[in-house]
Amino acid sequence: MSQIHHTIDKLQITEQLHKAVSEQNTDYIQQLLQGLVAEEVAEILEATPPKERSQLWGLLPSDTQGEILGHTNDEVRANLLSHLDQHEIIQLTEALETDDIADIIQSLPDEEKSSLLAKLPEQNRRAVQTALSYPEDTAGGLMSTDFIAVRSDVTLEVVIRLLRKIGSLPKDMVDLIVRDRDGKYQGTLKLNELLVHDEETLVADLVDPKRFAIKALVPDKEVATIFEKNDLISIAVVDENNFVLGRITIDDVVDIIREEAERAQMASAGLDDEEDLFAPPLRSAKRRSFWLGINLLTAIFASIVIGFFEATIEQVVALAVLMPIIASMGGIAGTQTATIVIRAIATGKLGAKNSHKLILKETAVGSFNGLLWAILTSVVTWFWFQDSALGIIFGAAMLINLVAAAFAGALIPLFLNKIKVDPALASGLMLTTVTDSLGFFVFLGLATIVFTI
Amino acid sequence: MSQIHHTIDKLQITEQLHKAVSEQNTDYIQQLLQGLVAEEVAEILEATPPKERSQLWGLLPSDTQGEILGHTNDEVRANLLSHLDQHEIIQLTEALETDDIADIIQSLPDEEKSSLLAKLPEQNRRAVQTALSYPEDTAGGLMSTDFIAVRSDVTLEVVIRLLRKIGSLPKDMVDLIVRDRDGKYQGTLKLNELLVHDEETLVADLVDPKRFAIKALVPDKEVATIFEKNDLISIAVVDENNFVLGRITIDDVVDIIREEAERAQMASAGLDDEEDLFAPPLRSAKRRSFWLGINLLTAIFASIVIGFFEATIEQVVALAVLMPIIASMGGIAGTQTATIVIRAIATGKLGAKNSHKLILKETAVGSFNGLLWAILTSVVTWFWFQDSALGIIFGAAMLINLVAAAFAGALIPLFLNKIKVDPALASGLMLTTVTDSLGFFVFLGLATIVFTI
Numbered sequence: 008m009s010q011i012h013h014t015i016d017k018l019q020i021t022e023q024l025h026k027a028v029s030e031q032n033t034d035y036i037q038q039l040l041q042g043l044v045a046e047e048v049a050e051i052l053e054a055t056p057p058k059e060r061s062q063l064w065g066l067l068p069s070d071t072q073g074e075i076l077g078h079t080n081d082e083v084r085a086n087l088l089s090h091l092d093q094h095e096i097i098q099l100t101e102a103l104e105t106d107d108i109a110d111i112i113q114s115l116p117d118e119e120k121s122s123l124l125a126k127l128p129e130q131n132r133r134a135v136q137t138a139l140s141y142p143e144d145t146a147g148g149l150m151s152t153d154f155i156a157v158r159s160d161v162t163l164e165v166v167i168r169l170l171r172k173i174g175s176l177p178k179d180m181v182d183l184i185v186r187d188r189d190g191k192y193q194g195t196l197k198l199n200e201l202l203v204h205d206e207e208t209l210v211a212d213l214v215d216p217k218r219f220a221i222k223a224l225v226p227d228k229e230v231a232t233i234f235e236k237n238d239l240i241s242i243a244v245v246d247e248n249n250f251v252l253g254r255i256t257i258d259d260v261v262d263i264i265r266e267e268a269e270r271a272q273m274a275s276a277g278l279d280d281e282e283d284l285f286a287p288p289l290r291s292a293k294r295r296s297f298w299l300g301i302n303l304l305t306a307i308f309a310s311i312v313i314g315f316f317e318a319t320i321e322q323v324v325a326l327a328v329l330m331p332i333i334a335s336m337g338g339i340a341g342t343q344t345a346t347i348v349i350r351a352i353a354t355g356k357l358g359a360k361n362s363h364k365l366i367l368k369e370t371a372v373g374s375f376n377g378l379l380w381a382i383l384t385s386v387v388t389w390f391w392f393q394d395s396a397l398g399i400i401f402g403a404a405m406l407i408n409l410v411a412a413a414f415a416g417a418l419i420p421l422f423l424n425k426i427k428v429d430p431a432l433a434s435g436l437m438l439t440t441v442t443d444s445l446g447f448f449v450f451l452g453l454a455t456i457v458f459t460i
Numbered sequence: 461m462s463q464i465h466h467t468i469d470k471l472q473i474t475e476q477l478h479k480a481v482s483e484q485n486t487d488y489i490q491q492l493l494q495g496l497v498a499e500e501v502a503e504i505l506e507a508t509p510p511k512e513r514s515q516l517w518g519l520l521p522s523d524t525q526g527e528i529l530g531h532t533n534d535e536v537r538a539n540l541l542s543h544l545d546q547h548e549i550i551q552l553t554e555a556l557e558t559d560d561i562a563d564i565i566q567s568l569p570d571e572e573k574s575s576l577l578a579k580l581p582e583q584n585r586r587a588v589q590t591a592l593s594y595p596e597d598t599a600g601g602l603m604s605t606d607f608i609a610v611r612s613d614v615t616l617e618v619v620i621r622l623l624r625k626i627g628s629l630p631k632d633m634v635d636l637i638v639r640d641r642d643g644k645y646q647g648t649l650k651l652n653e654l655l656v657h658d659e660e661t662l663v664a665d666l667v668d669p670k671r672f673a674i675k676a677l678v679p680d681k682e683v684a685t686i687f688e689k690n691d692l693i694s695i696a697v698v699d700e701n702n703f704v705l706g707r708i709t710i711d712d713v714v715d716i717i718r719e720e721a722e723r724a725q726m727a728s729a730g731l732d733d734e735e736d737l738f739a740p741p742l743r744s745a746k747r748r749s750f751w752l753g754i755n756l757l758t759a760i761f762a763s764i765v766i767g768f769f770e771a772t773i774e775q776v777v778a779l780a781v782l783m784p785i786i787a788s789m790g791g792i793a794g795t796q797t798a799t800i801v802i803r804a805i806a807t808g809k810l811g812a813k814n815s816h817k818l819i820l821k822e823t824a825v826g827s828f829n830g831l832l833w834a835i836l837t838s839v840v841t842w843f844w845f846q847d848s849a850l851g852i853i854f855g856a857a858m859l860i861n862l863v864a865a866a867f868a869g870a871l872i873p874l875f876l877n878k879i880k881v882d883p884a885l886a887s888g889l890m891l892t893t894v895t896d897s898l899g900f901f902v903f904l905g906l907a908t909i910v911f912t913i
Contacts, residue, residue, distance in 0.1 A: 268721030292828035
């Protein structure tokens with residue numbers, strides 16, 4: 008490999024692979040796969056429709072399949088595993104770290120889990136069982152049991168001898184875990200301390216007690232925050248009694264951060280981020296219909312509001328022409344505020360005191376924009392329909408709806424967060440219910456007063 | 461500090477700080493700040509309204525202010541810097557790494573940049589100038605010049621002597637950069653190799669040539685991808701001639717990943733992620749009004765479509781009551797598809813071949829859901845308005861709009877990506893233009909044919 012990194016054009020390789028698969032050009036497929044790391048192959052599999060996906064999977068070198076599976080999303084992994092028998096799955100896991108084996112076992116149907124576990128080699132089984140005993144989204148579920156620990160009452164000479172015996176250290180290891188005589192966590196010892204100090208020095212004199220460990224049940228989102236805040240590379244995981252269970256490294260944390268961001272983005276449209284891009288259409292349709300159903304109810308609610316004013320619309324049909332503009336502008340203004348507030352909540356920035364100020368600020372923003380667009384649109388309406396009263400009603404409704412949208416856009420996510428519902432998930436639908444219904448009500452209500460009373 | 465990490469409840473501390481600031485309780489403020497790292501203080505500053513923010517800033521120990529500034533967003537940083545004179549800014553930068561100094565200088569007004577640069581100590585100035593000579597969003601703009609390099613033709617003994625002389629190594633350093641006699645990049649040497657090999661061994665025999673370097677002009681998003689794909693902790697940055705300029709560490713990359721995800725989320729509502737949460741309302745309103753203006757144009761377009769059918773609405777006013785439901789359902793169904801496609805594009809998964817399949821799949825999903833909701837809503841409409849024709853028209857319009865929404869939801873992001881416009885930014889507005897206008901057109905058009913001809 009060249010020493011300068013040339014970015015791989017994954018898209019181009021994906022397309023060439025798809026072509027090679029359809030032409031059954033095995034040699035070319037192997038050649039294309041050679042330059043790729045496991046995560047890239049996993050992404051290419053996710054980007055491949057089901058039929059071609061199984062063909063491609065069958066052509067992957069079997070010693071790479073395990074690591075690749077560790078990088079695919081849940082649905083694609085379960086799908087690929089469903090085509091394998093137990094013997095093949097055991098083979099897959101042979102070269103894997105125990106946390107990756109646990110991921111694979113978790114993707115299997117319940118009845119296969121325990122029978123597969125029983126077939127694992129003794130030393131792996133224990134570690135995998137430990138990993139499985141913690142929920143997937145906690146420090147315990149994330150950790151690898153692949154760490155090196157030394158006792159604090161030995162000299163550096165002993166430690167260096169141990170390292171020489173081990174030969175190659177686990178990837179990304181910048182420090183050793185230090186335990187006391189009872190096996191409890193004490194701190195860490197940086198590898199470079201071994202280089203710069205005398206061999207007679209005791210580990211205890213160099214251990215960094217400020218490097219804390221985390222409990223196995225800490226949620227993964229919090230693990231990510233701890234890494235980010237403290238610029239960590241790895242951290243030890245301990246049980247309730249401070250015994251060391253394993254360690255988490257930054258590469259797992261990077262995945263969590265990426266996934267968490269994707270989850271929030273997908274949730275705002277009522278979608279699951281672990282879904283297969285090429286899932287069968289009927290299955291996808293079923294999953295998405297729940298969200299459409301909820302939206303239908305909110306849309307019907309807005310229609311009922313319009314229904315109150317049928318008589319007015321019959322008289323002034325221009326109202327029907329104009330009313331979607333009010334609703335649409337309210338929706339956008341409210342979404343802008345809600346997006347800001349949802350992000351501030353997600354980053355832990357909104358407490359009782361400053362959220363009041365934020366609501367005030369956002370409502371002020373809504374008022375400024377309300378005023379601007381009220382004036383502009385009322386003039387446009389006046390000329391469009393040659394009706395000054397209609398123009399003034401439209402402007403007034405626009406102003407009221409934009410102020411209300413900003414207020415609701417700030418309030419709804421804060422309220423949802425208070426009642427422990429994910430604001431990213433439900434804010435959008437609740438907000439448009441308010442901006443649509445209120446927009447229609449104010450506009451048609453004002454028109455009813457002016458034109459029919 | 462305890463060796464087990466207790467998660468800091470940042471929100472609680474933020475609130476206590478705000479209270480302490482309003483009570484001018486300096487001692488308590490100092491006490492609260494003690495347990496926090498720079499990034500946490502930066503987030504608290506971002507979460508603090510302007511007046512209290514400057515008070516709090518004034519109370520921060522001056523030797524921590526520089527690092528804290530490195531973690532705030534652009535607008536908050538520029539705002540805080542605007543209250544400082546040059547002497548104070550120079551003081552701030554004293555304890556900082558050169559890439560952080562470059563960030564601060566970049567936040568200053570142009571006329572202050574060069575005069576400040578001239579006042580930096582000689583050795584820093586060079587490094588900062590190098591960092592400033594690359595755009596902020598490239599490897600060169602990200603890198604720190606804080607690295608240790610050794611020549612490949614020396615023995616480990618020489619390297620170990622060098623490290624002992626340096627004493628403490630830069631944070632997160634797991635390997636040394638190896639250069640040839642001309643100073644060109646050759647590869648890396650893992651620290652632990654120094655422990656497990658004989659002191660007479662030559663660096664050249666242990667250098668890992670597979671550890672590539674990246675060119676200074678590689679965009680930061682690509683740097684993040686390279687780190688993720690190869691599970692890197694750090695990477696060397698080189699110029700066009702392969703001379704080593706600096707190195708990038710994983711903690712900077714984690715920030716990029718987080719920021720990139722936030723940028724996409726904010727962009728979908730036409731917002732800038734570097735905006736101050738507590739920016740003056742008039743300034744925020746001005747920024748957001750552009751997006752509202754574009755939306756107004758698309759909403760007016762939909763209204764013009766409705767306008768064609770004024771006569772029909774006058775005759776059957778129930779159409780005005782029902783039409784927003786069709787538009788709303790189309791908007792949601794289209795957004796679901798668009799969200800999936802935007803994400804697939806962002807992760808580099810959609811090429812010419814599989815995007816055709818994805819469009820097909822999504823249109824199939826739209827058809828299934830269209831059928832389901834068409835049947836359901838036509839029955840509801842039939843009973844609600846006691847009008848079988850209206851029910852059938854409504855169902856037909858629903859079906860057509862949901863299929864079209866899925867098709868447009870897949871096509872629009874792909875098209876935008878092709879013409880090099882960020883799909884996350886513009887897809888939403890374009891999509892609702894289609895689903896609103898088409899929904900109104902089909903529903904009112906069908907009604908016109910059935911009821912008035």
